[in-house]
Amino acid sequence: MLTLGIVNTYDKIKLHEAHYRSIARAAPVAYAFGFNLALFDYPFKMSAEELVNFVKDKTTIGESGKYLEELFSSGKFFVFDLPEKGFQPQFGSVVVTTSHPSKEKQIQLPEISELINKKKSFLFLIGLGHKGLLKELFELAQYHLDITSKGVSLETCTAIGAVSAAISAHMTKSMNKDRKGCRKSGR
Secondary structure, eight states: OEEEEEEEOSOSSSOOHHHHHHHHHHHHHHHHHTOEEEEESOSOOSOHHHHHHHHHHHOOHHHHHHHHHHHHHTTOEEEEOOOSSOOOGGGOEEEEEOSSOOTTTBOOHHHHHHHHHTTOOEEEEEEESTTOSOHHHHHHOSEEEOTTSSOOOOOHHHHHHHHHHHHHHHHHHHHHHHHHHHHHHTO
């Protein structure tokens, strides 16, 4: 299972347009590339179902919430407070997406793709807000991934698209290589 986890570091008290627009933008990307979508620490006091309806009423992005509704109805949309001691285990290993990965926790796209091919689950954390992800999350995460591999910082919605598309493309590439290898060896 692959999950995009959007962590609100924008404003934890007051609701802003950036909050619901980020959800509306992330949903079609998650849907298109086969990811779950999990929101952490958003300033909403409503259930996931209520949030789907709220976002649908507020924006036309993502075909007016069509893909958010699709994710929700298929059990792939989640809303949580930011956990203090660790993320929900069903999401698998936590990966902080960052332009400044620590050398000890850095993982490259080919490595993570190999683990995904082995049916490992991952939660890819992306920060919403100019502050980026909290330091505690860097420490908590098992892995750090620079999706650009060049230390280039990306805006939230750009990162959502880049992480999803790059992982999906690399997975497709890996699967095609495996199929070619199987055909050559007669398997």
